[in-house]
Amino acid sequence: MPEVRWAAAALALFLTALPLHLLGAPAWAWGPLYALTYAAGGWEPGWEGLKALKDRTLDVDLLMVVAALGAASIGQVLDGALLIVIFAVSGALEAVATARTADSVRGLLDLAPATATRVLPGGAEEDVPTGSLAVGDTVLVRPGDRVGADGRVLDGASEVDQATITGEPLPVAKQPGDEVFAGTLNGTGALRVRVERDPSDSVIARIVRMVEEAAETKAPTQLFVEKIEQRYSIGMVAATVALFVLPLVLGDDLRSALLRAMTFMIVASPCAVVLATMPPLLSAVANAGRHGVLVKSAVVMEHLGQVDRVALDKTGTLTEGTPRVTEVRPLAAAGREGRPDEDALLALAAAAEYPSEHPLGRAVVAAARLRGL
Known part of the structure; x- marks a missing residue:
């Protein structure tokens, strides 16, 4: 500069x-x-x-x-x-x-993918720039990909991480008929999505305009x-x-x-x-934007200096949005005296959750690793 x-x-x-x-x-x-x-x-x-x-x-x-x-x-x-x-x-x-x-x-713009897989009427697939998608197009969102446009699920089931849009820390289950947003991260299932908004009018695009x-x-x-x-x-x-x-x-x-x-x-x-x-x-x-806080206007930012009470919505607003195991409480085993050891119980739970991609499952596995189990 x-x-x-x-x-x-x-x-x-x-x-x-x-x-x-x-x-x-x-x-x-x-x-x-x-x-x-x-x-x-x-x-x-x-x-x-x-x-x-x-x-x-x-x-x-x-x-x-x-x-x-x-x-x-x-x-x-x-x-x-x-x-x-x-x-x-x-x-x-x-x-x-x-x-x-x-x-x-x-x-924020980087959250939206540069390309998307469009499904043609005959079933063929082609990679196209997300900016060229039109209302009514069908796109394929593979596991681990970001959704290319705002739309509605036509086929498939998965869990989508919408934290960048809604602040909700846990992935949301999606099935046919559910709405998905551009820039959100697909989980383990493939989804076919019908585009319902022009890319320039997507939720992420409106957020970008708000910051500007x-x-x-x-x-x-x-x-x-x-x-x-x-x-x-x-x-x-x-x-x-x-x-x-x-x-x-x-x-x-x-x-x-x-x-x-x-x-x-x-x-x-x-x-x-x-x-x-x-x-x-x-x-x-700018500092608020880097920490995930979108400021609607400079007027709002200046008025924050006079605020003495704040009302907050649900999870993920002040927290990191990442579940952690804070305590293990073994219950008495059915038909047995005494209770299982905490480490033994956590090790068994982690073994069961190890293949899972669910945030709670990952939290159990992370807790076991932290204890060296």
Whole structure:
């Protein structure tokens, strides 16, 4: 990402120049490094700000760059470079957060298989891209394959893992007439499925669109910042000009007036506003997506900060969705005194469940292995 590369370059140059400056090295040692910091971190926001100015909009990007250049003009090269670095790093964080959101969307898309086995009217089979499937087509879903499209089972019986769609941790038994969803994982049986939804309108496709829309929506804080941004920028420029012109009119010298005006512009630069809006929100949405939480909108994410009670649905919402054996309780054997040993009972149960693909059977086998049985 270019934003990250330019921000990294600006930060590296600044951190190289800073100790030289603070240790009293000659200006020729740190001056060029600061100049390169200004160039690396400021050219892109400056260019974007000039394009916005062409459209008669005073952008915060341009305001920050002008404030940094103003600091340099009054000899505060360090302060100006720091402003540039803060702004560049903010832009890089936003770019990274946006890219992570896109990655979470791509991860959801990867759940749906790229191809499906379509069954022709004569019974022949052909592998086709899932995007070419149409409503009414019949597809064959072999054991261990992912379902290629939303549809209904015509023939066959199996258990389908729908955790990616419904959050239900245990596979759901499917038989003729039951609905299946694209991206879900078929179990041990083969299924013939009639496509009932276009691939672009499948449940997984709608989830992807929801995540994309969540990344594009704007939270109340962001809307408020954007609303006042233009007025703030104009007011800041007007105040800076006034602090420069009025003292000159009243007889102050040029250097003092310029120093006062530039000091105000530096202090009033909206660094905190730039850092406190989009990057944290985008990072939160992307992080939630990577952990299986789909955020409907940025508004919802911001409102979570005020939530003190949460209502949750059934299994798999907070749990891992993977059953585990937590305790073995042997019962008295019929017609015998005493009870069988826990390890012996678990070993027998694991031997019986060993061929099973059922999650509870796998949990019994895993518990036996954990005990070394």
